[in-house]
Amino acid sequence: MKTAINPTRAENFPEWYQQVIAAADMAENSAVRGCMIIKPHGYGIWELIQRELDNRIKEEGVQNAYFPLLIPLSYMSKEAEHVDGFAKECAVVTHHRLEEDKENGGLKPAGELTEPYIIRPTSETIIGESFSKWINSYRDLPYKINQWANVMRWEMRPRLFLRTSEFLWQEGHNVLATAEASNKDARRHLDVYYDLFENVLAMPGICGEKTDDERFPGAIHTYTVESMMQDGKALQASTSHDLGQTFSKSANIQFQDEQGEMQLAHTTSWGLSTRVIGGVIMMHGDDDGLRLPPKIAPQQIVIIPMIKKDADPKVVMDACHDLAAKLKAKNIRVFVDEKDIKTSDKIWGWVKKGAPVRVTIGGREAENNQVEYALRTSNDKQNSTPDEFVANIDGYLTDIHDTLYNEAKAFLDNNIHDAETIFDLINFFRKKTNIGFVRMPIALLNDPKFEETCKEFSLTPRCMPFSDNGDMVIVGKSY
Amino acid sequence: MKTAINPTRAENFPEWYQQVIAAADMAENSAVRGCMIIKPHGYGIWELIQRELDNRIKEEGVQNAYFPLLIPLSYMSKEAEHVDGFAKECAVVTHHRLEEDKENGGLKPAGELTEPYIIRPTSETIIGESFSKWINSYRDLPYKINQWANVMRWEMRPRLFLRTSEFLWQEGHNVLATAEASNKDARRHLDVYYDLFENVLAMPGICGEKTDDERFPGAIHTYTVESMMQDGKALQASTSHDLGQTFSKSANIQFQDEQGEMQLAHTTSWGLSTRVIGGVIMMHGDDDGLRLPPKIAPQQIVIIPMIKKDADPKVVMDACHDLAAKLKAKNIRVFVDEKDIKTSDKIWGWVKKGAPVRVTIGGREAENNQVEYALRTSNDKQNSTPDEFVANIDGYLTDIHDTLYNEAKAFLDNNIHDAETIFDLINFFRKKTNIGFVRMPIALLNDPKFEETCKEFSLTPRCMPFSDNGDMVIVGKSY
Secondary structure (H helix, E strand, C coil): CCCCCCCCCCCCHHHHHHHHHHHCCCEEECCCCCCEEECHHHHHHHHHHHHHHHHHHHHCCCEECECCCEEEHHHHHHCHHHHHHHHHHCCEEEEEEEEECCCCCCEEEEEEEEEEEEECCCCHHHHHHHHHHHCCEHHHCCEEEEEEEEEECCCCCCECCCECCEEEEEEEEEEECCHHHHHHHHHHHHHHHHHHHHHCCCCCCEEEECCHHHCCCCCCEEEEEEEECCCCCEEEEEEEEEEECHHHHHHCCEEECCCCCEEECEEEEEEEECHHHHHHHHHHCECCECCCCHHHCCCCEEEEEECCCCCCHHHHHHHHHHHHHHHHHCCCCEEECCCCCCHHHHHHHHHHHCCCEEEEEEHHHHHCCCEEEEECCCCCCEEECHHHHHHHHHHHHHHHHHHHHHHHHHHHHHCEEECCCHHHHHHHHHCCCCCCEEEEEHHHHHCCCHHHHHHHHCCEEEEEEHHHCCCEEEEECEC | CCCCCCCCCCCCHHHHHHHHHHHCCCEEECCCCCCEEECHHHHHHHHHHHHHHHHHHHHCCCEECECCCEEEHHHHCCCHHHHHHHHHHCCEEEEEEEEECCCCCCEEEEEEEEEEEEECCCCHHHHHHHHHHHCCEHHHCCEEEEEEEEEECCCCCCECCCECCEEEEEEEEEEECCHHHHHHHHHHHHHHHHHHHHHCCCCCCEEEECCHHHCCCCCCEEEEEEEECCCCCEEEEEEEEEEECHHHHHHCCEEECCCCCEEECEEEEEEEECHHHHHHHHHHCECCECCCCHHHCCCCEEEEEECCCCCCHHHHHHHHHHHHHHHHHCCCCEEECCCCCCHHHHHHHHHHHCCCEEEEEEHHHHHCCCEEEEECCCCCCEEECHHHHHHHHHHHHHHHHHHHHHHHHHHHHHCEEECCCHHHHHHHHHCCCCCCEEEEEHHHHHCCCHHHHHHHHCCEEEEEEHHHCCCEEEEECEC
């Protein structure tokens, strides 16, 4: 069978992934090492994810703010464990001017800084510094801040969306009065992410806690949603950290409690990045390209006029714009594609871009008050009157969301394999055609064979699922 | 008379400005030289400006995208005039790693890059590079891209919002087929900005073209909206540039026209930054603090419960939340301030933060089905039933917008002074109490005394107003 994307998922999953991004015109590599250009179709998806998450974050009483891009080098020395986790991969600003290079031509750096800055890889240190000034009393708590920002971690093996030197994200930073409150807060923000995953991205996943070795540098608990891609590998697109008093100690975030005593605060941080778009592609895409959950589709309905020689173009275009106006009135994101290219190229273009519903209207349809439509999740052509189509559209979109979710959920459930011993784990991954996660008793983490098994098969403990009350651990390959 | 902000505008305008920002809790300086922290109240204003402008930009057929933060040094050498304008003030990234500094302790830069990068001061060069790949045919034009991003220009004398090393903005970049189309496009985007200024920010201004010396580096026409602050100085918060073929030449942006001939494209760029928030403060603020146009007020209505000993707190709180619910149902941004601090401090806090309408409800009001309210533009206390208040709220908000606009418009009109000769210009600014703009014939730009007069009084030509058909030029002091 001919597919729009070559190779297919089965033939070469990593290459299929790159080809989907190119075919859907979502992003591309730039001349800047490891940095991507997010093109309008990719960025449109990000904007919708942002809006959905931002609304949810604000419902939690979080306020948006903005902190500097640059962090003084000395801040990074304050928190030793955190530095170990990040220091190796920072972009370092050492000069603040350019001047003519008289020897070699062109320009050269000038104005050396007395203290270098790094471009933020994450902002705990610089935001902590502000918190120490802003927070004085128990009345100020909980204090909840989020920023939408670009961050940078130098990447030696970049991959579009999944691993790029610069990426976009939100990073939330909350300050709480007690250990209990900060743990509850970190868990709450994971729930907020999971709500986004399920109800917006149609992405099932496993919620749980990271094992000791996999925690964020400086965290006492790291909570995660682990998603399973169609090649059986895990993708972690959001995490929520209970930082305990690690950063409040190094930044000295104190408050006066109700008894007038000074107390060290507790903090959390929680983030979701453009990486999640890679997850959407690898969870929902098929061999014809992207399939977008309707809530993040920049164009939920694409209307394609088919003007053949025998038809009156005006009648066709009027029918298209009439339908678009009715859909817009229902707050549907609709796009009439009037571009001057071949109709079949246009249709395949929107298949590859993952538009949830495609409508075609030609001369015959326009005259007979009909539309032809296809859902991206079935591709069967159907007919109805425009009014019926408008009346049913919410149902179609819900249906597409549910289909994507249910397919992915079935795939996830079918690819979690129980193991009782390290030998079960080894036997599973030894067979190269086996994919997915292995779920095994937590005690096996301490088995002397566990580490070497992980090395041999490139495995990591993904999480200890909440649903197993911390008794089990999920192990798998990952992005 | 006692004022909430000291000094007053009349006493010391620059210091009043800093004090308003502090009192309204909008932003503060960071430990990073010249970079500000935008606090929730300041960022909330920016988010509303973004939403209003983003909707307008999208109506123009512009799509959002995202380009890398870093620009290879060699890109900056491509466009000579542009580099002269920017090269002196760039943050330069020279290393991509940190390592332990064994000699001095702490960390030091490592992993020197073969080619340094600069943090974008603006993105014409890097976006132009992409355009040269993406644009092939006349069918691709017009091509319109915008990005919301942080940019960096090293500032030696930073001032919050007005002049900071890092700032937030949108930068639009359009590609057009002809000189006529690019000029029309640059003018169109200035109209879009002016619509935002008038209808969202309540900011009157003078639309016009920059003189040759004041153009953006590389532009052939720079269009601007010049606003007048309450000290008579100009603030330019947005510009739109017709770049002609400057950047399409250096980046080689070509397309095949309808006749199959290769043509060099024409480009425009247009931007608005967080600087505009400084303009809002200095145009609308009074001696009690900020006054926010309702469309950019994070809290349009603040409801303050007044719980005295004799009142039932529940009755008061219920009345507050009832009113809030009714306002929310009308899509009004309403906030019930339940913070545990003195009521008078709370009221003054919201005066200083510029909330358009304050409502107070105490035990007596709650029992009598009344509310007491005050508009920030009048501060007179009024009474009505909650239902009347809800029914009239749109009118109150419109009234506040119009009052702010009309006051600023009258101030602008009263402070433009006509001059016929350079001596008129000199005589005007010689008198230290004279403030505002001078409007004079364009020919005087060539008067040999003009330049030294500008130097003596720190003047610049602000723009050649469209309304004068290019015959006149506005001259003034500026931010």
